[in-house]
Amino acid sequence: xxxxxxxxxxxxxxxxxxxxxxxxxxxxxxxxxxxxxxxxxxxxxxxxxxxxxxxxxxxxxxxxxxxxxxxxxxxxxxxxxxxxxxxxxxxxxxxxxxxxxxxxxxxxxxxxxxxxxxxxxxxxxxxxxxxxxxxxxxxxxxxxxxxxxxxxxxxxxxxxxxxxxxxxxxxxxxxxxxxxxxxxxxxxxxxxxxxxxxxxxxxxxx
Numbered sequence: 001x002x003x004x005x006x007x008x009x010x011x012x013x014x015x016x017x018x019x020x021x022x023x024x025x026x027x028x029x030x031x032x033x034x035x036x037x038x039x040x041x042x043x044x045x046x047x048x049x050x051x052x053x054x055x056x057x058x059x060x061x062x063x064x065x066x067x068x069x070x071x072x073x074x075x076x077x078x079x080x081x082x083x084x085x086x087x088x089x090x091x092x093x094x095x096x097x098x099x100x101x102x103x104x105x106x107x108x109x110x111x112x113x114x115x116x117x118x119x120x121x122x123x124x125x126x127x128x129x130x131x132x133x134x135x136x137x138x139x140x141x142x143x144x145x146x147x148x149x150x151x152x153x154x155x156x157x158x159x160x161x162x163x164x165x166x167x168x169x170x171x172x173x174x175x176x177x178x179x180x181x182x183x184x185x186x187x188x189x190x191x192x193x194x195x196x197x198x199x200x201x202x203x204x205x206x
Contacts, residue, residue, distance in 0.1 A: 006037045009071075013062035014049055015042035023074040024062040030074075031064070034081055103130035129178035132191065136172030143168060155201045170194055 009031045013024025031038050043049040049061060056063065056070065064071040064080075071077055075085045086092075104127050111123035139146040147164035150157050157164040170190050177187035 007035060007066075008039060009036040010039045010041065010065040011062055012041045012043060012052055012064075016044055016046075021062060027062045027064055027074045027077050030077060030081070036066075099134060100131060103127055103134055106130050125178060125181075128191075129175045132171050132175030133179065134175075136168045136175060139168035140172065153201050153205060154197065155204070156197050167194060 011024070011028055011031065013027065014021040015024070028038055028040060043052055043061060052063075053059060053061065058070075058072075060073055062073055064073070064077050066080070071080050078085050107123045107126035107130055108118035110126055111120045112118045115122070143165060146168060147157075147161075150164040150167060151161065154164065154167075157167070171194055174187045174190040174194070177183045178191070
């Protein structure tokens with residue numbers, strides 16, 4: 001009995017010396033995982049890419065064709081296979097959950113290394129400290145952008161703008177001091193003040 005012919009998909013994607021389209025790679029991988037043989041066409045120059053888009057009346061690459069019909073780009077391909085496509089405008093708490101999950105695991109790991117058990121009071125303190133340090137690091141990547149956003153809701157920052165610039169440094173300092181377990185006289189008041197103001201800002205928005 002003759003075996004069924006393999007399912008074939010045609011993929012056009014950018015593969016240039018200075019740029020390989022990541023969505024093209026993801027589309028190729030998805031097709032293969034779905035059992036398709038991929039006829040891979042590399043668009044190696046900007047001119048070749050523009051000509052392809054003009055010929056097929058599309059604005060982006062990659063483009064996938066199955067059974068003689070154009071499926072579309074990577075997101076369209078996911079929909080074709082009945083897979084979820086994330087809404088870029090939707091609110092998601094996954095990054096926040098991932099951050100706190102990681103800092104919790106870090107705290108448990110350090111507690112295990114120091115005390116030979118992950119479940120200690122110090123692990124709770126480290127969790128708070130690691131979380132503060134990592135959150136500060138994210139803010140310090142672009143202090144100006146953070147300060148502008150912070151002014152939208154923080155009660156103290158609205159009344160004293162420099163606080164929006166001081167905040168990430170104070171948060172990071174408190175976190176590092178708490179990790180080290182030194183200068184508690186400074187780290188605890190800093191953490192309580194910025195945390196308290198933040199809580200008040202959420203509870204009683206101006």
